[in-house]
Amino acid sequence: xxxxxxxxxxxxxxxFQFGADARLATAGAATHPEKDPLLLEPRSANLGRxxxxxxxxxxxxxxxxxxxxxxxxxxxxxxxxxxxRVETRFIYPGISAxxxxxxRGVAGAIMKIARTRPDTLIAYQSTASVIVGFIGAxxxxxxxxxxxxxxxxxxxxxxRLLDAAMGxxxxxxxxxxxxxxxxxxxxxYPQRYRRNLRRIDHGLDAPKARHPRAEVLPRYAVPDDGLxxxxxxxxxxxxxxxxxxxxxPHVTGARLILAGGGPNENHLxxxxxxxxxxxxxxxxxxxxxxxxxxxxxxxxxxxxxxxxETFGLAAVExxxxxxxxxxxxxxxxREVLSVGGSEPVxxxxxxxxxxxxxxxxxxxxRTNGDLDKFAQAIRAKYSRSRMLAAYNELVVAxx
Numbered sequence: 408x409x410x411x412x413x414x415x416x417x418x419x420x421x422x423f424q425f426g427a428d429a430r431l432a433t434a435g436a437a438t439h440p441e442k443d444p445l446l447l448e449p450r451s452a453n454l455g456r457x458x459x460x461x462x463x464x465x466x467x468x469x470x471x472x473x474x475x476x477x478x479x480x481x482x483x484x485x486x487x488x489x490x491x492r493v494e495t496r497f498i499y500p501g502i503s504a505x506x507x508x509x510x511r512g513v514a515g516a517i518m519k520i521a522r523t524r525p526d527t528l529i530a531y532q533s534t535a536s537v538i539v540g541f542i543g544a545x546x547x548x549x550x551x552x553x554x555x556x557x558x559x560x561x562x563x564x565x566x567r568l569l570d571a572a573m574g575x576x577x578x579x580x581x582x583x584x585x586x587x588x589x590x591x592x593x594x595x596y597p598q599r600y601r602r603n604l605r606r607i608d609h610g611l612d613a614p615k616a617r618h619p620r621a622e623v624l625p626r627y628a629v630p631d632d633g634l635x636x637x638x639x640x641x642x643x644x645x646x647x648x649x650x651x652x653x654x655x656p657h658v659t660g661a662r663l664i665l666a667g668g669g670p671n672e673n674h675l676x677x678x679x680x681x682x683x684x685x686x687x688x689x690x691x692x693x694x695x696x697x698x699x700x701x702x703x704x705x706x707x708x709x710x711x712x713x714x715x716e717t718f719g720l721a722a723v724e725x726x727x728x729x730x731x732x733x734x735x736x737x738x739x740x741r742e743v744l745s746v747g748g749s750e751p752v753x754x755x756x757x758x759x760x761x762x763x764x765x766x767x768x769x770x771x772x773r774t775n776g777d778l779d780k781f782a783q784a785i786r787a788k789y790s791r792s793r794m795l796a797a798y799n800e801l802v803v804a805x806x
Contacts, residue, residue: 461806462525465495466516466535469504473641473667474720475531475556477696478609482529485795489803491527498535503670517542524548527802532556533566540573552581552801558592558715561645574600581801583607588739589717608743609718610794613727613786616704617697623705629689633660634771637706637730639699639721640713642669647712647735649675650757655684657764662687663710666694666702703728708770711735712757719743723789726752729782731770733763746784751777 463486467479483493496519498512513534520528520542527550530539536553543551553574559567574582575597582604584590590606616623624631636658640646648665652675655663665675665688672690679685694702703709709725711734716722719740725732726744734740736754744752751773753766 460490460492461527461803462523463491463493463527463529463802464520464523464525465493465529466531466539467495467497468532468535469497469499469501474609474718477611477720478554478556479529479531481611481791482795482798485791485798486802489799491803494525498538513538520548521546526550526806527552529802530554533562533570536579537566537569537573540570540576540578544578550580550802550805551578552583553579554583554585555589555593556585556717558589558717559596560592561715571596571600574603577603579603581605585609585718586739586742588737588742591738607794607797608789609720609723610789610791611720611724611727612791613782614696614700614703614724616701616728618701618704620705623701627664627689627691629662629664633662634658634708634767635706636661636663636708636710636767637666637702637725638663638710638712639666639694639702639724642667642671642675644671645714647714647757649678650712650760650763651710652678652682652684652688653760654757654764654767655679655687656682657761658767661767662689664689664691664702664706666691666699668692699724700728703730706730708733708767710767711740712763713737713740716740723785726785727782727789729775729778731773731778733766733770743789744785746781746788749777751781 465479465483467475470476479495483495486493496516498516499509500512504512516535516538520538524546525548528539528543528548530536530553532554539551539553562570573579577599580603582600584593584604584606585608587606590604593601593604620631629635636651638646638648638651642648642665648671651663655661676685676690679688703725709722709730709732711719711722711725711732713719713735716737716739719734722732722734722740723743732744732752734744734752734754735757741754744750751770753769755763755766757763
């Protein structure tokens with residue numbers, strides 16, 4: 408379902424699923440009826456000046472079904488439980504939107520802000536941040552909160568310059584970095600930009616496996632005949648799934664489950680065929696967060712070869728589920744997956760195919776005791792309640 412002049416869906420009106428691409432969940436549910444998608448209960452999102460509770464408008468670029476959307480949903484739920492009236496708007500109709508559609512989406516977001524003048528604006532990506540900073544200040548929104556969900560070098564140069572200008576001009580009330588590594592990436596920005604930079608680490612509920620491995624795998628036609636690997640997220644260059652596929656011929660008997668959709672799916676299928684491992688890779692497409700919990704409970708190793716991350720929400724979810732992890736050797740992943748030593752995580756350069764394959768094979772020896780201890784520590788480190796308390800302080804308690 409779509410609302411608004413330019414067809415941008417609100418978060419409460421979409422089926423929210425992990426690993427979705429531009430195909431919204433309605434299409435995914437029809438194509439994959441067995442996947443038990445999680446349909447969120449629609450909530451009122453009237454941001455008019457009447458009624459009780461502070462008003463909040465969240466802006467997200469598009470429904471890609473990944474970590475940003477999960478974060479926006481958690482914050483929306485938490486603020487609503489504290490009495491705020493929250494609406495989440497997608498600026499673009501999809502990740503493959505044309506330039507004209509993107510321009511209409513930006514215009515629609517601007518008009519939405521001007522018409523409703525919410526007390527608080529929250530942006531989750533760079534273009535949304537520029538809109539929130541400039542238009543929010545222009546119409547007098549009290550709080551203009553933005554998130555840095557991409558490293559500076561990964562932002563379009565023009566948008567990066569605008570973001571730096573907005574932040575340096577003081578148009579962002581709060582500028583949130585979700586990890587020390589992300590905060591460090593902005594160290595060369597002007598002091599005027601960094602003065603409103605505040606770190607709030609992500610928090611989330613641990614995924615839960617509702618069904619045993621023996622029930623989960625047949626649902627997706629995955630044989631239980633060897634080491635099972637899982638990657639969850641958009642199928643795109645940033646996430647590096649091609650490196651897992653290149654390593655697979657060197658991991659005897661292993662199967663790879665890819666939970667997600669995206670622009671690289673056809674390329675990844677062709678790569679798998681060319682390497683002779685197509686029969687060992689299972690493309691599940693869109694899965695719900697409940698289904699993801701079942702998958703995490705059914706696999707042996709979570710593989711996460713991203714080229715860059717600002718946090719790595721999917722890897723943290725896997726850690727919370729007690730799954731052994733092989734991850735790209737990125738500073739941010741060493742940060743978020745560290746709990747004081749002896750973590751059941753292998754950090755490897757994914758471009759070194761043989762080393763990556765060896766790290767996957769070495770995870771066969773992990774014990775359940777090691778994994779359970781690690782899961783408990785990560786759950787405590789990144790609790791959802793801690794994160795929501797920080798946002799409630801910024802938004803609700805500030806009234």
